[in-house]
Amino acid sequence: MIARLLALIAAFTWAGAAWATCSTSGACLCSVSLSSMAFGAYNTMSPSPTDTVGTLSVSCTSPDPASSTFTIALGPGGSGDTNSRVMRSGTHPLYYNLYTNVARTIVWGDDSGGGESVASAFPPTSRTSRTFSIYGRVPALQNAWVGIYHDSITVTVTY
DSSP states (O other): OOOOEEEEOOOOEEOOEEOOOOSSTTOOEEEEEEOOOOOEEEETTOSSOEEEEEEEEEEEEOSOTTOOEEEEEEOOGGGSOGGGEEEEETTEEEEEEEESSTTOOSBBOOSSSSSBOEEEEOOTTOOOOEEEEEEEEEOSSOOOOSSOOBOEEOEEEEO
8 A cells, every 4th residue: 555645834814913902992902923834744544633833922902901811712714613624635625623732622713613712911011022822633543635735724812
């Protein structure tokens, strides 16, 4: 048997946006920066999943110290289902998911029927950047075609 290797460039097009509300109208400014997540080569015959880690940073400015908490939600991507995200190469699917923890047991979602958003807080006196790891996994033994797979995820920060 010859194991098929897929060249995966999981070029997530982060449709990232930061929406903010605070007590002083127009005084909030948030930015989100993300590292690209590439899963690399995927071996369809390997019994092990293919894992990767990306980072997401959030920084906000606000004159309102009481608005120091925020949540980060990740949308479902093209599949429309946070619990079953799919990258595609043309019409060919490759299933994957994004997680909040290194054990990859908690799906990072948007609290709307699939996965959990991540809640955090800035220190009361500062809005310095907070960085989070995003743990990605492509399950093993998928019957996938050779190609370049991608998906688009929307990132929403609310505080």
